[in-house]
Amino acid sequence: MGAKVGGTDEYNSEINVTPMVDVMLVLLIIFMIVTPLLQQGVTVNLPRDMVAPQEDPEIVKDTSVVVAIPSDNSFYIGKESYPLDLLGETIKSKMEGKPPNKRIVYIKAGIDVGYGTVVQAIDTIRRQDIDKVGLVADKKKEAK
Numbered sequence: 001m002g003a004k005v006g007g008t009d010e011y012n013s014e015i016n017v018t019p020m021v022d023v024m025l026v027l028l029i030i031f032m033i034v035t036p037l038l039q040q041g042v043t044v045n046l047p048r049d050m051v052a053p054q055e056d057p058e059i060v061k062d063t064s065v066v067v068a069i070p071s072d073n074s075f076y077i078g079k080e081s082y083p084l085d086l087l088g089e090t091i092k093s094k095m096e097g098k099p100p101n102k103r104i105v106y107i108k109a110g111i112d113v114g115y116g117t118v119v120q121a122i123d124t125i126r127r128q129d130i131d132k133v134g135l136v137a138d139k140k141k142e143a144k
């Protein structure tokens with residue numbers, strides 16, 4: 001019944017681990033190949049909570065263009081209200097004469113403003129050959 005080891009009639013009680021290692025390596029390779037395929041979407045590194053984000057000093061200057069959207073379908077530059085169709089022309093006239101690296105438009109949207117309204121504003125700004133759009137947010141209050 002038992003295998004002969006070295007010519008004796010004793011049983012071999014040692015486990016032959018070579019086939020087990022081979023099977024484990026095959027399983028490891030299969031999992032290494034299949035795991036990335038199971039992931040859906042794109043991997044995004046989300047920002048962590050920041051207590052004091054650095055504020056762009058250009059926002060507070062008089063020459064900067066800040067589009068305020070306090071509610072859906074109301075757009076303001078400074079204290080002047082503009083409809084969406086005139087917003088692009090106004091931004092284009094304010095950006096004339098600025099070098100390309102200083103052509104930044106900031107958007108400050110209210111908490112109740114819909115995502116589509118902000119996208120419409122960004123689309124209108126991009127049609128004016130302005131590539132840099134900044135989104136303005138409030139600073140997070142420090143925990144005391």
